Amino acid sequence: MIKHEKNVLVVSYYFIFGKMSKIGQKIIIVPASVHVEIQDKTIVVKGSKGTISFTLPRFLSVTQTAGSLLVERKGDTKIQKSSHGLFRSLIANAVSGVETVWSKRLEVIGTGFNVKKQEKGIVLKLGLSHLVVFSPPDEIQLATEENNIIIVSGVDKQKVGEVAQQIKSIKKPDIYKGKGIRYEGEHIKLKPGKKAKTA
Structure with a gap:
């Protein structure tokens, strides 16, 4: 019974953190109308509807190329994996929100x-x-x-x-x-x- 509970717990952790980790790996497409500034750990997203800024944890970084952003992490702990997906989602939502609300x-x-x-x-x-x-x-x-x-x-x-x-x-x-x-x-x-x- 205890073994079964542990297995369920492991599956739950894998589902939550594994899913967030996969989300974090997705590239964010940035429209030409949206401007993104990256200064060390601060990300500023600007559009016609407003501006949003984020401060990244020390283990995350954002790489910017023409028309896209990629959020990357340095480690593989549970917190790092979940934060990876979370901040990727926050930045993607900001890119959409500053143009469409x-x-x-x-x-x-x-x-x-x-x-x-x-x-x-x-x-x-x-x-x-x-x-x-x-x-x-x-x-x-x-x-x-x-x-x-x-x-x-x-x-x-x-x-x-x-x-x-x-x-x-x-x-x-x-x-x-x-x-x-x-x-x-x-x-x-x-x-x-x-x-x-x-x-």
Whole structure:
């Protein structure tokens, strides 16, 4: 039994770190409209929509050729392999984001619930005793549609995801009726109410 558990653990490690290592080896294609600067361990990616910069770990480096980038690592430890894939993904997302912008959409669901744009942020009415005001970081933009849709956008895919999750956590969907904030199109598995249980 112990041997079986160890085998499963080894397979899991191989799957996670091996997969990330393979991702790290893929070449990143850079469009002519995107400018990349490499200064020692700092990578700066510039495009029409904005700029993103990264500081690489000491065991990673980036080689730039005409129209492409290659992330390379010096060692083969688990951390080095996983970081290899992670930073390759971050840089690839930056190359795309500075030209096309990343976005996530959320829905506000519930009777009397709504969202309104206010300057750079949003104001949420969520059935609480007070309105909720949310202001994003400078590099993130918020927009609304039809009083119940929130659009989070920016050049940094990771930041867009983080801000969308922060907004969602303000009022997570109710487990019985689904009222709250969810990603657009997200399916929420509801629990039966007390009346349904006793019927």
